[in-house]
Amino acid sequence: MAEIENTPDVEEMKEMADVLLKTGTLLMSAGANTGRVRTTVHRMAEAFGYSIDLQISQRSIWLTMLNDHGASIFTIVRVTPSHIINFRTISGISKMSWSLFEEPWSIHQLRDELQRLEQLPRFPRWLVLTLVGLAGAGFCSLADGSPIELAFTFVASFLGLYVRQEALKGGFNPYVSVYFSAFTASLIAGSASKLGLSDSQNHAYVTSVLFLIPGVPLINSFSDILDGNVQNGVTRGFVGFLISFSIALGILTSALIYQF
Amino acid sequence: MTWLLIILYKSVWGGIAALGFAALFNVPVRSFFHIFLFGGIGVFIKFTLLHFNFNIALSSLAGAVAIGFLSIPAAHYKHTPPLIFYIPAVIPMIPGILAYRMILGLISLTGNPKVATYGATLSETVNYGLKVVFILISLSVGVVIPMLLLRKESVKDIKVPFTRK
Numbered sequence: 001m002a003e004i005e006n007t008p009d010v011e012e013m014k015e016m017a018d019v020l021l022k023t024g025t026l027l028m029s030a031g032a033n034t035g036r037v038r039t040t041v042h043r044m045a046e047a048f049g050y051s052i053d054l055q056i057s058q059r060s061i062w063l064t065m066l067n068d069h070g071a072s073i074f075t076i077v078r079v080t081p082s083h084i085i086n087f088r089t090i091s092g093i094s095k096m097s098w099s100l101f102e103e104p105w106s107i108h109q110l111r112d113e114l115q116r117l118e119q120l121p122r123f124p125r126w127l128v129l130t131l132v133g134l135a136g137a138g139f140c141s142l143a144d145g146s147p148i149e150l151a152f153t154f155v156a157s158f159l160g161l162y163v164r165q166e167a168l169k170g171g172f173n174p175y176v177s178v179y180f181s182a183f184t185a186s187l188i189a190g191s192a193s194k195l196g197l198s199d200s201q202n203h204a205y206v207t208s209v210l211f212l213i214p215g216v217p218l219i220n221s222f223s224d225i226l227d228g229n230v231q232n233g234v235t236r237g238f239v240g241f242l243i244s245f246s247i248a249l250g251i252l253t254s255a256l257i258y259q260f
Numbered sequence: 261m262t263w264l265l266i267i268l269y270k271s272v273w274g275g276i277a278a279l280g281f282a283a284l285f286n287v288p289v290r291s292f293f294h295i296f297l298f299g300g301i302g303v304f305i306k307f308t309l310l311h312f313n314f315n316i317a318l319s320s321l322a323g324a325v326a327i328g329f330l331s332i333p334a335a336h337y338k339h340t341p342p343l344i345f346y347i348p349a350v351i352p353m354i355p356g357i358l359a360y361r362m363i364l365g366l367i368s369l370t371g372n373p374k375v376a377t378y379g380a381t382l383s384e385t386v387n388y389g390l391k392v393v394f395i396l397i398s399l400s401v402g403v404v405i406p407m408l409l410l411r412k413e414s415v416k417d418i419k420v421p422f423t424r425k
Contacts, residue, residue: 087287091340128283135280141273143357210356222400248363
């Protein structure tokens with residue numbers, strides 16, 4: 001087989017392929033479904049006049065550059081960074097991919113924009129903790145909890161998320177972090193029942209862990225399967241199942257302590 | 261009409277729960293209000309249908325489909341993909357209490373249950389479990405049903421009235 005000559009053309013192609021893969025892996029780790037990754041990367045390649053093939057999996061993306069006859073020129077792989085949901089990045093990449101059709105972008109501009117999107121600020125920690133605490137109270141209210149139970153769930157979700165963030169920072173496995181978090185939250189909320197502030201239904205105790213629900217993996221799992229990306233869909237579904245299982249283990253540990 | 265007031269009260273909390281997830285997922289600030297609104301609307305539809313004795317999976321499906329449809333014009337209006345609206349907005353409808361009861365049931369079934377109550381526990385657990393599974397499927401499929409029905413690869417290809425160019 002003949003070696004690919006590193007003509008300026010191929011060099012440029014490699015640079016483009018690198019940017020495309022960077023976009024794809026960034027989208028994947030930010031929590032986009034496989035169909036979105038595929039259409040966005042194809043759209044970008046199209047805007048630059050390249051034709052490509054993609055193989056997308058949970059942890060890596062493969063990209064093949066095709067020539068005019070649809071034959072492969074080269075294939076490269078890039079590993080997806082660990083999945084941390086960031087919808088602001090997804091939104092930014094979507095905007096960027098559409099604006100490629102309105103104005104010409106250079107590869108360097110693309111690279112700078114991706115760099116910017118990768119480092120977009122997150123909400124301040126206190127705000128996220130407060131809003132997630134309120135979300136916990138919301139779940140409790142949806143389950144017919146009383147105002148006192150709502151207050152307990154607020155504190156439980158707030159501290160539960162704090163524990164999860166700290167555990168992730170400390171380098172714990174994500175599932176173990178979820179377990180710690182669920183355990184903390186249910187331990188705090190369960191005290192409402194023990195103090196006689198909750199009826200036999202234990203609303204606060206049950207709803208305090210709901211902020212951990214793996215909503216993105218579960219919903220993306222189904223969108224992937226419906227799109228025909230069955231392998232990724234099954235993988236995501238299993239990830240969602242494992243997170244749910246960790247939540248269940250955490251809540252059962254505190255049930256053991258409280259003898260519910 | 262007190263039931264309506266109770267449902268409205270719950271809808272507000274549903275919207276707040278959606279906002280919590282919005283913060284967790286780091287959504288663009290400009291989509292906050294719509295996520296709150298859609299989360300509330302989903303919960304409102306679900307509980308209203310439940311009040312009229314509809315099946316819980318069907319009620320959740322209706323809420324999810326409504327959120328899916330609303331996300332399309334919102335995506336146009338706010339220039340952001342629809343999943344940024346629909347994922348946080350459907351999460352408040354996830355049946356946490358039922359899932360908890362199912363797990364409790366499974367635990368007692370794996371222990372050494374009394375013969376007299378085994379049948380009752382089994383049927384309860386299966387009932388809760390099936391409800392959880394079907395509600396989860398309804399929610400996840402419900403939000404993408406609009407895109408499936410409109411048969412377009414991207415929301416940009418869908419014509420939405422009254423949007424600025």
